[in-house]
Amino acid sequence: MSKYLVDKFLFTIDRDHELTERYREDPAGTLAWWEAEEANRILNCIGAERSTWLSFTDEERAALAGHDHVTLFQLGAHPFLTLTLWIAMFERDFSEPLGMQLEYARKLAHLAKPYPDIAT
């Protein structure tokens, strides 16, 4: 489990317009690039001071590469980060106001409380 790294991916992709578009169009390729180049970058440090130990599990990699927000929720990814990024990527594909958000919720409807722990 590398919940922190999943959250870091969602966080850094969401806050950069170019990366948001890239992840929408090519999720597997963006994820592979990000894990190789960005996953170990400490956000306010230079490259020489990268971390050396962060990587995804296969399950996390599959969920992120598959735009699978249901599995991300079940893995304990921070729901605010996932939602915000999904709005940025997919709201445009729905014609009704909040159409994307309601579809997003419907796909999670089978999940009962308590929700997965989001602590990192």
Next chain:
Amino acid sequence: MAELVAILATTHHPFYYKTSRIPAEEAPPFAAEWVRQVEAYRETLTRARPDVLVMVGSDHFHQLWLDNMPQFLIGKAPYYDGNWENETREFGLPKLLFKGDEELSAYMLREGIDRGFDLAFSNELRVDHSITCPIFTVRPQNDLPIVPVYTNIFAPPLPQPERFVQLGQTIREIIDAWPSDLRVAVIGTGHLSLELGGPRQFGPHGPDPEFDARAVRWIADGDIDGCLAEVSLESLHAPGNATHGFMDFMLMMGIAGYRKADYAANLDLFHTMEAYFTWYPDPGLITGPPPASKGTLL
């Protein structure tokens, strides 16, 4: 000493800015009443004639991140930029610039630390919609210096609810003791029941109307003990997965103390209950005619 002229505790709704600017013929059915409620609430701040605003909110993973997460943080800077790219993208919120009151920031940090809160600080802070939303609603001219106070209601482990109340009580003591002739208002925003990124999000009402009904009574009645008796970090998961933002209301109750609000109103919106509370610690500091309304909850 400084005069604490008003305490405002409210929900923050990032869609208000955009909704309030839609022409009437195109606006959704709830827009007109929402704008009316907000304008009535704005008057509760205007009549207090503040000189400086202490703004309590919570960063939504914008500047504060999991590699370095403070529990309670006070901004100390001469200026603060406001709103982030993804808030402009998602909510249509414009960027804006606030003046800061560094003297009050420094005083709150020193006194807060000495009174038992090891506060983090920031000398360069871009505030997010938890702080800009109430400016758009209650002080749209954005003409007053601010001191931002950020709490962690977002990234567990979180401080206990009692700690939010205690921080509010401490902020009250600090403002009351501030050697200044300025009139201070505190504006804090949080949530009632709320779900974001989960199965109950964006329903026709907030995810737990029963919790909301109890919560607005705790706040309106100044029932700090009743609230603390029923609210825990564990219990806040039940009304909705983002309901820990209610602890910012508890902080504001700590500032107001054990007393009824002077203004209290709420509005049932499509996925959340909006709520608006104001206390006047010393009504003698408020001049002018009495308010037209005390709100729908009083």
